[in-house]
Amino acid sequence: MWWVWPALALVISAAAFFVAGRFYVYVRNIPLEAESLPHWGDLVRHGAFAFLKTEYRVLTRFAAAVMVLLFLFFPPIWQSPSLLTNLFMALAYAAGAGLSGLAGIFGMNVATIANVKAASAAKRGISGAYMAGFRGGATMGLAIVATGLSGAAVLYLLAPDNPTLVLAFSFGASTVALFAKAGGGIFTKTADIAADLTGKVELGIPEDDPRNPAVIADNVGDNVGDVAGMGADLFDSNVASLAAALILGVALGQAEFVFCLGALGLAASIIGVLTSGVKEGQHPGQALNNGTYLTTLLFFVLTLAVTLIFGFQLRLWIASAIGLAAGVIIGVTSERFTSPEGRVVRRVAKASKSGPAFTILSGFSYGLLSTFPALIGIGGAALAAYLVTAPLGPGYALFGISLSAVGMLSVVAMITSNDAYGPIVDNARGLAEMGKMGDDVIAVTDELDAAGNTAKAITKGFSIGAAGLTVIALLAAYQEILQQVGKTADFQLLNPLVFFGLLIGAALPAVFSAMLMLGVNRNAARMVKEIHRQFNDIIGLKDGVEGVSPDYDRCIEIATIGALKELLPAGIVAIAVTLAVGFIGGVQAIGGFLAGNILSGLLLALLMSNAGGMWDNAKKYIEGGAHGGKGSSAHKASVIGDTVGDPFKDTAGPSLNTQITVVSLVSSLCATLFASFSLLG
């Protein structure tokens, strides 16, 4: 009965959709509290959908081109036994892209309602506002995981012997993630930096002042970068981990266990989100973390019970548990580095007293240090999972690593809920300010926002850890695919093709992140120019004359077009370099390339995310009154640190997850092509 567990995955996915639907209705039914809120909320909402519309137009063309390539070359059409094989590959890809895109629309839809509702509910206290933010996030979290899991389950049920279809499905999701994460990341930081430079720095007006033409774009950015982008990223990691595990699992006849983990992880998450809540006077940050811990515990108990009852291998269960435990540990250690109450952030704040150069130097140095525990965690988890599962027989050890990735991502619905909560309440804060809802409401939203930032530190570490284990599993899947077509998949470090691949692979994340950051700089410069133009041309705008409002749409348009313009070359470079290495150096060069890409991608992602987080929180710590508080020289230095950190932590750092996944999937898909056609391989 090989179909039982994938079928159960479908059932639990249906349950998740049901709960997500209920949450959606819950959020929509929260009464509005301020007359002007819908006005501002609608502006943000329309801006967000304007971005999505343009993005999806470009994305559709890009995906269509990839579909044609998949149809023509997977397998090469002149060697293909049946054109249906090629067609299914192309369709699986389209399904992955389409479903991820739909999940993005759905999530954005909820998020842009929930922000208004959270601001409204904040008038009645913290409890309802928390629920609006959290259930808004959970709607997306559940929907995303259920979509990914059920997509994989359907493909597996249709073609249980051909897990490559899941790989194509995953690549579809990855394409969307590349656009959503990197494009959204450029959008959000473009708007943020331009709004700050012109508003806070030049005119000295507050952050969310409606006179600033970039203010709506800034709030839109939170949604397109942090909600839709992050959602697409976790969708991508989740599906990729399933794909890798299925490729290795099908070869061993153990695919059922993969669906068992996915289904029970989603079930645990459903219970976790349903029970989450906060009473008046309670700390919302604790509630978010408790939800994660409860879900993790439930997952351990449920999967252990099922393993024992249904006679799965206990060692496989241990591998998955190792992954999840490592995820929690990595999350908690990155939180220690970036927590606003932590020693490291205080030191960065203290260094700011000597000037901005020292803010940068100390944040950068601690960012470098922060990579160590996380890399040990990822490497240790992979090693432990391998050692535990190796006694089961050949092939099991690598399958064990892939299960640790699946295990780490099993609670991803809960993680996504926590993560999406952050930008929703952040937006609620902005809307409360624009809607002039009063200091009490802003204080409530501030507290919710602070909790979001803490939770974000944990989930960010978690998602980098998960991406790390997933791409290690994808490297193993790549090797498995090569073995299945009868190619030696021997990645000796000292094979110079492998070593050459390692070096190029290590350079790619550096190039990719540099292109994105330079893109933000260029795009912000364009927007600053437009803002200056509006302040000059629109009479009365600077002075806040009643009835005079800026042309918000123009700023959103600039951010959108610029983001796509800057993202495309970076994405194309990543894919083109992969193809060049493969067609020149062959399968062994690609083996090294993937490993080098993973190493330097993880290193840079951890460095940038954590350094950015430290700078952000050091600024907040000083704004809380330390070292002279707002306006002091330490504060000015910390603002510079924060500006450097913005594209680090919100554009380049998190996009690297997607870059390494995209490259890994392209390599796995092209494995047989590289094996047949290469210059040196």
Place this chain on the structure above:
Amino acid sequence: MWWVWPALALVISAAAFFVAGRFYVYVRNIPLEAESLPHWGDLVRHGAFAFLKTEYRVLTRFAAAVMVLLFLFFPPIWQSPSLLTNLFMALAYAAGAGLSGLAGIFGMNVATIANVKAASAAKRGISGAYMAGFRGGATMGLAIVATGLSGAAVLYLLAPDNPTLVLAFSFGASTVALFAKAGGGIFTKTADIAADLTGKVELGIPEDDPRNPAVIADNVGDNVGDVAGMGADLFDSNVASLAAALILGVALGQAEFVFCLGALGLAASIIGVLTSGVKEGQHPGQALNNGTYLTTLLFFVLTLAVTLIFGFQLRLWIASAIGLAAGVIIGVTSERFTSPEGRVVRRVAKASKSGPAFTILSGFSYGLLSTFPALIGIGGAALAAYLVTAPLGPGYALFGISLSAVGMLSVVAMITSNDAYGPIVDNARGLAEMGKMGDDVIAVTDELDAAGNTAKAITKGFSIGAAGLTVIALLAAYQEILQQVGKTADFQLLNPLVFFGLLIGAALPAVFSAMLMLGVNRNAARMVKEIHRQFNDIIGLKDGVEGVSPDYDRCIEIATIGALKELLPAGIVAIAVTLAVGFIGGVQAIGGFLAGNILSGLLLALLMSNAGGMWDNAKKYIEGGAHGGKGSSAHKASVIGDTVGDPFKDTAGPSLNTQITVVSLVSSLCATLFASFSLLG
């Protein structure tokens, strides 16, 4: 006649010593031109030797401890066939450390005379001043290479079958390099930052104003960091490349060719430095580069002729030529990124108009981009050398890679001369200012200094490239040693021990460089405190009352003690992590560890060196009048960039070369220990 080529290496080394001696006499005989110069020159000289004395005291203890360990464990004394083997290992190590230390004293001695003489000669024009600076640098360049080459030759002549002795010799040199480069790097930036913060920023006095208590320490720093440190670093890389090539070459019966390359490279460098000179009105930067090109060309011609005449394998020659060509290419590309006239530096300067955050972001982004061509160059050279030599038979391909490293380092005497020229003329400029020699003299020294900066960009790229190829060769040597003791040396990427090693290895350079940079911050804070104390306590100092002078020695002492205090933990962490990975994960984990260490070490070293160079030159470009020139907001932003870049390019970046070499040598030396005693291996 296996001894002919090593014997020739000794003869040519003797010739190099002779020329170095002549240059020393030449420099010493330049007449002094300003009465006060010897006063300032002596202060710098005494400071530099005070640092060396303290450093060597700590170093001696450290090296003595290592000697005891080598004696006890190489091979483990209870398994050793003869205690003489153990004794020779310890002595070879001592010889490497001692000779590198002596070369450092000699180089520092010449440099601290040449700076005064260059300032003097500048009064009579550019030609003589150039010669003083260049021949001062060349004295050290020739002495260093001759010492290293003859040391390796003597050890080989004594024990032609045991190239491990050269490895121990090389490790001795590496120990000195670790202290000289990282310790000197912390010293120099401590003094530089503290002098700038208190002098330029707080009091608004010029860079080399004698009232500043840190001004002598700052000039001492140029000598201990850039002269002695860099010399020890290149000594280290050169000897390490010889050691790796000898280990692989002895196994193939091809060791002679290694000495042939070393000897002819030194011969070419002797001719190169003898013919270097600049006429009045000529551009000194061009003269420096012409010397490099001439030496390179000579090396190609000489070695090709010898290869053809004496019947060496042409393919081996090609491998060495590939390395040298790659070195030149990497040097030239890094120069394009950091050249003050280049497009990249101009863009960084332009970004500074928007504020310091944009200086940092654009410099960092271009720094990331700059890693790509260099890593392709290193990987491409290794790959090409492998492909060319593989047809010669098993084992030859890796030997080919090691020869490309030897080839790249063959002209190292010329490179070191160019590199040491920089700080000598930089010092000459400082002395000219302190000695009040007038604007004409300062203009001459400024021109010499600018040429030094351009040459430095090339030589820096060169030395990172050389370190890269050398450590790849050391990885191959490590494998060879394992094979010789009958252990399988199979570094499969997907072996989780290897992958675990990769991740830890990738994290180490991040941790090492973070520790050094945080060390600079802490140490600079101590010195700033001392400077404030002096300005408060020494009456008349601030106002420059005649006869009142600060306590320069106290600042030098603080920089010295602090540098050693901050360096030791970083060095110990690097070695301890290596031993931990080896004794836990065994030889395969170490294989991955070395590869990961190389990848991330090269990536971070290139990033930091190049970004630092860009910021430095962007500042200079603005000071030249662009974007409002000195005092403009762009200038202030660029000064912040430069301060961040200082420890990047002069402390952390270049020390990473040494870190990866030290770790590689420790691994090779401990290979058999790890093979016998490890937890998981």
